[in-house]
Amino acid sequence: MRSLGFLLRLAAAALSLIIAGAAPPVAKPAGKQPADPLLLDTLAKELKRNFEALKAKADPAPYFISYSVIEDESSTLSASLGAVQSKGSSHRRYLDCSVRVGSPQLDNYHLLEGDRPRFAAASPIPIDDKPDAIARTAWRETDRAWRAAAERYLRVRSSSQVKSGQEKVAPDFSAEEAVTAVQPVASYKFSVDEWTPRLRKISAEFAQYGGVLRSEVNLSTRREIRTFVSTEGSRIQHGRNFYRIFITARAKAYDGTDLITTDSFEADEPAHLPKDDVLLASVRKMSDDLVKLLRAGSADPYVGPAILSGRASGVFFHEIFGHRVEGHRQRDETEGQTFSSSVGKPVLPEFLSVRFDATQHSIDKTDLNGWYAFDDEGTPAQPVQVVEKGILKTFLMSRTPIPGFLKSNGHGRRQPGLEVVSRQSNLFVESTKQVSDAELRKMLIAEVVRQNKPYGLYFEQVTGGYTTTRRAGLQAFTVIPLVVYRVYADGRPDELVRGVDIVGTPLASFAKIVATSNRSEVFNGYCGAESGNVPVSAVSPALLVSEIEIQRKPGGKDLPPLLPRPRTELNQGYTEVMQ
Secondary structure (H helix, E strand, O other): HHHHHHHHHHHHHHHHHHHOOOOOOOOOOOOOOOOOHHHHHHHHHHHHHHHHHHHHHHOOOOEEOOOOOOOEEEEEEEEOEEEEEEEEEEOOOOOOOEEEEEOEEOOOOOOEEEEOOOOOOOOOEEOOHHHHHHHHHHHHHHHHHHHHHHHHHHHHOHHHHHHHHHOOOOOOOOOOOOOEEOOOOOOOOOOHHHHOOOOOOOHHHHHOOOOOOOEEEEEEEEEEEEEEOOOOOOOOEEEEEEEEEEEEEEEEEOOOOOOOOEEEEEEEEHOOOOOOOHHHHHHHHHHHHHHHHHHOEEEOEEEEEEOOOOHHHHHHHOOOOHHEEEEEHHOOOEEEEOOOOOOOOOOOOEEEEEEEOOOOOOOOEEEEEOOOOOOOOOEEOOOOEEEEEEEOOOOEOOOEEOOEEOOOOOOOOOOOOOOOEEEEOEEEEOOOOOOHHHHHHHHHHHHHHOOOOOOOEEEEEEEEEEEEOHHHHOEEEEEEEEEEEEEEEOOOOEEOOOOOOOOHHHHHHHHEEEEEEEEEEEEEEEEOOOEEEEEEEEEEEEEOOOOOOOEEEOOOOOOOOOOOOOOOOOOOOOOOOOO
C-alpha cells in the first residue's frame, strides 16, 4: 500500500501542474437571460475545460464529473412571551464537485465492506455572478475531488473482494438521459416589519399558562436555487421556497420528566401560512395539552391495541417502512436488507398501497414539504409505486444500481457537503379498507374487549422518530409521541398519559394493521440520514393496529423550578399549576 500511495502522490502532483498551467480564463460579464443564467453558463464552461484536461493527461482519468451548486437565501425570526428573541438572514452558495474515475461498472464510489466514500465538500462560492471567481473555485474543487477519487479508486482496484468477484452485484453508476431545463423560481417574499408584531402577539399568548416553562414561536423562510451541470450534457436550474412556522412549549413534571408540545405549519408561499386566529388556537391547544400532561400519570410499559392518528401514522410509515425501501440499503451488506428479497411478495396487508411522489406539491390545500423538480443527480422527479395492494414492486433509486433495478427513479438526494444516496420524498399511504373516525374508535374498543385488555391507546401527536437498519444492530424503530390517551371500553373518559415511546420491529408491526380511517393527514418535516437533512412529507390515514408496544421514557434528573415565576403585565390572570 505504501507504493500505491507514493504513485498516487506523484500523479496528484502532476495533475496540479497540468491544471495550474492552464488557469481558468477570466470571462466577460454577460447579461442574465432566463434561458441561460450566467452561473449555469460559467459552471458548464469550467466543467468542460477541466474534464478535457483530465481526460487528456490524468491517470486514472475521469469518465464523469458534475458540479452542483445550491444557493440559499434565508431569514429567521423568533419570539417568546411577546418579545423578539432573535432575527437574522443569510445568503450563500455552496459548490459540490463529483468526480468518477474508472468506469460505470467499477469506479471510486464502489462500496467496500460498508465503507461509504465521501468526496463532497460544500465549498463556498461567491453569491455575486462573477465568472472568474466562480470558475476558480470550481477549478480548485475539481483538483481536490480528482485526487480523492483517484486514491480511493486505487484502493477499490486492489480490494480482495473486487479481485475475487465475490461482491460484484451491479454497476456502480447508472446510465441516464441528459437533461436540459431552466425553471423560474418564485420570488422570495419576507417582511420583517409585517411578521415581527404578529410573532410578538402569538408568542405572548403562552404567558397566560402558568405550567409552561419555556415557549417559542419561530418563523423560518428560505429560497433555494439548485444548479447542476454534468459532463453527460445535463444543464439544470430549478428551485423552490420554504416557509415554516414552528411553535414549541416545554414544561417539567414533578418527577423531573421533560414535557414538550409542538406544532408546525409549512408552505411554499407565505399566503399559504395560517392566519393569526389559527396560530393562536394552536398555542392555546398546545398549552392546554401541556398543562394536562403536568397533571397526567406516567405510562406503564404496555402491549395492546391502538389507533395512530394520520400524522402519527405518517411518521410510523416513514420510519419503519420508508427507510427500508431506500435502494442503496439493498446493496450494502452491512445493512439489514429487510426487503431485498421481497420484490413481488406481500410486505403489507392487501388493503394497503404506498407510493412516493416528489412531483406532487400539495394535497387538500396543504403544501407538501418533500416535492422537487429534479433530484440531486439531475434526474427528473417521478411518482414511484413502491407497494401495490400489499405487494412490493420496487425501491427508491438514485443512480447507484442494485440487482434488478439499474435505473434511477429520481430519489437521489443530499444536503450540501454529503454524498447522494436514495432518500424519501412525499410518502402516501393509501387504503381500500377505510372507515370513519368514529367507526375506527368503535373497532378499537371492540379489540380491547376481544383481547381482554384494560384499555387501548390513541396516539394523537408525535414529534418524529428514528430507526436502526444496520445488520449489526437490532432491526427496530422508535416513534416519539407527545400526546397519548388511554381509551377505555367501559365508557370512562379518555385518560391522558405521559412519558411514552412506541417501540417495535418492522415486520411484526406491519402484520398488526387492521384498518384505516377515511381521512388522511399530513406530517411535514425534515429527515436526517447518511446524506444529511432533506425535506419530506408523509400523508396517511389513521391506523388501527391490533398490537403495539410502548415503553416508558427515562425520567429527568432536574426538578421543576423552586422559585415562583415573576408576575408581569402579560400573566396577571394565570395561576401556578398544582402537580
